[in-house]
Amino acid sequence: MLIAKWGxxxxxxxxxxxxxxxxxxxxxxxxxxxxxxxxxxxxxxxWDRQAFSRELEKSRADMPMTESVMDELRREARY
Structure with missing residues (x-):
């Protein structure tokens, strides 16, 4: 086998x-x-469905629900 440079x-x-x-x-x-x-x-x-589910749940927990971006844009009339 050969090892080559890739980037x-x-x-x-x-x-x-x-x-x-x-x-x-x-x-x-x-x-x-x-x-x-x-x-x-x-x-x-x-692919591990349970591991994917745990990773997805962690990602969702790290992204708190905030105000809708579209509602914020409409209120500011920036669109």
Whole structure:
């Protein structure tokens, strides 16, 4: 395998046989982790509905409901 420069990052090209074995395609996400012996472990990232729901709920909690932007614009007559 070859490591190449990709912008400010480095990229690793996966052989087609590896790609077929793990069942990924262009645009898919993978999870990378370091092993205790210094290796890298790549796994296809599967969509987790519960994790997504928790992340969405946290995002909603971080964005308090405020006055409608359109109502504010109409009141100020800026449109």
């Amino acid at each position: 400010n990052s480095l990229a690793l090209r996966l052989p087609a046989d590896y790609v077929r074995r793990i069942g990924v395609k262009e645009g898919d996400q993978v999870q990378a982790s370091l092993t205790t012996d210094g290796g890298i472990c790549l796994r296809a990232a599967r």
